[in-house]
Amino acid sequence: MRLPKLPAPPTPRILQPRPARPGEGNGKRPADPLEAAREAGVSAADWIDERTSLSGGVRWLLFRKVPRGTNWFYTLGSATMFAFLSQAVTGVFLAMYYDPSPTHAYESVRYITNTAFLGAFVRGMHKWGSSVMIVLIFLHMGRTFYFGAYKYPRELNWVIGVVLVVLTLMMGLTGYLLPLDQRSYWATIVAVNLNGTGPLVGPYLADFLRGGPDFGATTLSRFYSIHMLLIPGAIAALIGAHLYLVAKLGTTAPPWLKAEPDPELRKAEA
Amino acid sequence: MARQPKEPKRPKRKEPKPKYTAERNIPGAFEGETVTRRRFMTGTVHTAGAVAAGAFTLPALGFAVGPLFQGHPPRWVDVGATTDFPADTYVPKIVTLTPGIGEIGKTTVYMRKRNPSIDTEPADQYNQFIAISTRCMHVGCPVRYVSATQRFVCPCHGGVYDFRGIRTGGPPVRPLDRFYTRVRVDRVQLGPRYSNNSALHRFSPRDPGEPLDGIGQYLYPSRPTARKLPG
Numbered sequence: 001m002r003l004p005k006l007p008a009p010p011t012p013r014i015l016q017p018r019p020a021r022p023g024e025g026n027g028k029r030p031a032d033p034l035e036a037a038r039e040a041g042v043s044a045a046d047w048i049d050e051r052t053s054l055s056g057g058v059r060w061l062l063f064r065k066v067p068r069g070t071n072w073f074y075t076l077g078s079a080t081m082f083a084f085l086s087q088a089v090t091g092v093f094l095a096m097y098y099d100p101s102p103t104h105a106y107e108s109v110r111y112i113t114n115t116a117f118l119g120a121f122v123r124g125m126h127k128w129g130s131s132v133m134i135v136l137i138f139l140h141m142g143r144t145f146y147f148g149a150y151k152y153p154r155e156l157n158w159v160i161g162v163v164l165v166v167l168t169l170m171m172g173l174t175g176y177l178l179p180l181d182q183r184s185y186w187a188t189i190v191a192v193n194l195n196g197t198g199p200l201v202g203p204y205l206a207d208f209l210r211g212g213p214d215f216g217a218t219t220l221s222r223f224y225s226i227h228m229l230l231i232p233g234a235i236a237a238l239i240g241a242h243l244y245l246v247a248k249l250g251t252t253a254p255p256w257l258k259a260e261p262d263p264e265l266r267k268a269e270a
Numbered sequence: 271m272a273r274q275p276k277e278p279k280r281p282k283r284k285e286p287k288p289k290y291t292a293e294r295n296i297p298g299a300f301e302g303e304t305v306t307r308r309r310f311m312t313g314t315v316h317t318a319g320a321v322a323a324g325a326f327t328l329p330a331l332g333f334a335v336g337p338l339f340q341g342h343p344p345r346w347v348d349v350g351a352t353t354d355f356p357a358d359t360y361v362p363k364i365v366t367l368t369p370g371i372g373e374i375g376k377t378t379v380y381m382r383k384r385n386p387s388i389d390t391e392p393a394d395q396y397n398q399f400i401a402i403s404t405r406c407m408h409v410g411c412p413v414r415y416v417s418a419t420q421r422f423v424c425p426c427h428g429g430v431y432d433f434r435g436i437r438t439g440g441p442p443v444r445p446l447d448r449f450y451t452r453v454r455v456d457r458v459q460l461g462p463r464y465s466n467n468s469a470l471h472r473f474s475p476r477d478p479g480e481p482l483d484g485i486g487q488y489l490y491p492s493r494p495t496a497r498k499l500p501g
Binding site (some may be wrong): 102103180185186189190192193194197199200202203204206207208211212213214215216217218250 | 334335337338339341364367371372374375409410411412419426469475476477478479480489490491493
């Protein structure tokens with residue numbers, strides 16, 4: 001008696017032979033790993049772009065037309081921004097070791113400088129970088145002024161830039177207290193008292209900065225919070241606005257370049 | 271009830287309905303509606319957003335400015351026996367003005383007994399002993415008493431004060447601040463700080479750099495939380 005043939009049990013999907021995909025097999029694989037990696041990168045970028053349409057914005061921001069005569073002076077703004085980024089990154093990591101309490105601040109700074117691995121280097125970057133940022137922002141301001149780049153329609157960008165200068169100086173002022181050595185302490189006393197000499201509002205401003213009538217338990221943490229949260233947030237937001245306006249309005253030609261009318265236009269006018 | 275004389279009947283005129291929404295091209299409105307549902311809902315959402323934003327902004331702001339309106343009851347600290355302080359020179363005393371913050375809460379105070387032949391300001395219970403603050407009235411550096419010249423001098427910008435703490439040179443704008451003192455059973459106690467104008471008239475404590483003569487006392491108002499001690 002012959003038994004009927006039972007159907008074969010279903011093969012798990014993973015064991016089934018896969019059909020060749022288009023572009024694969026028959027010698028159509030990516031030639032070398034480098035090309036494979038590049039294709040992976042392209043497809044990852046495509047994946048993001050398909051979902052965000054970011055590439056248009058990136059192209060708008062980065063591939064702008066710049067006037068003839070653009071030179072190294074035009075990099076001072078980016079240099080200032082990179083100084084800020086350096087301050088932000090080193091500052092975040094300094095905050096991991098720093099203790100903003102009046103009794104421990106100095107010790108924690110000493111620990112960063114003397115004991116922590118690369119502590120003196122990172123603190124040095126932050127300390128000297130602050131001066132670098134101030135120098136660069138004023139050079140950038142001078143460039144804008146002498147090239148006449150603050151004129152219509154870029155006045156608002158000048159105003160934003162001036163606010164950024166003031167905020168940067170406030171970063172310097174509030175950061176100066178944080179090591180809490182003799183120099184920081186007395187410099188802050190003097191700076192807050194200078195604020196107090198403004199008529200009518202000065203005394204209240206000084207009390208606001210100190211968090212009371214005297215340098216007290218919360219003054220240091222107040223300065224710390226202003227230094228690492230309040231002002232950097234404002235600076236980052238304003239840099240965004242500043243860059244948007246730069247991309248939107250374009251950069252100016254240096255003032256020594258004469259405007260040359262397009263020969264086609266001149267022909268059309270004649 | 272007397273019948274009212276009947277008014278002559280006017281021809282009935284149809285009241286024109288306001289065309290508020292139609293004139294403004296506001297879509298989705300019933301005829302004659304002045305506040306459409308859309309406008310109402312927009313206003314509601316904006317109000318709700320403002321309330322939500324205010325609900326966290328206002329407490330945070332109050333939290334930040336709160337210390338400005340916080341009063342402190344006067345602290346009196348013992349600084350020594352009444353016999354510790356001569357009337358012709360100053361004795362430096364280190365006192366803690368702000369407790370709990372270590373070294374930076376301390377300050378030096380120069381103290382002496384009141385000397386009626388020098389101190390012409392009226393005597394009362396708070397100045398039997400003179401306590402001079404070391405905070406310079408220019409921008410707040412610490413001054414030092416130099417006994418050879420009987421002067422207080424500031425190392426920062428060259429402020430000079432005489433034996434009573436009255437400015438004699440440099441940029442300071444008023445005499446050195448003082449502290450209230452009182453005597454309790456042969457011990458001298460140091461109280462809160464007060465400021466002086468150049469006639470050594472008492473004012474509630476002000477920050478350095480704030481003149482108190484003439485218009486200065488109005489340009490630099492006192493703190494609502496720190497008043498002069500009565501008497």
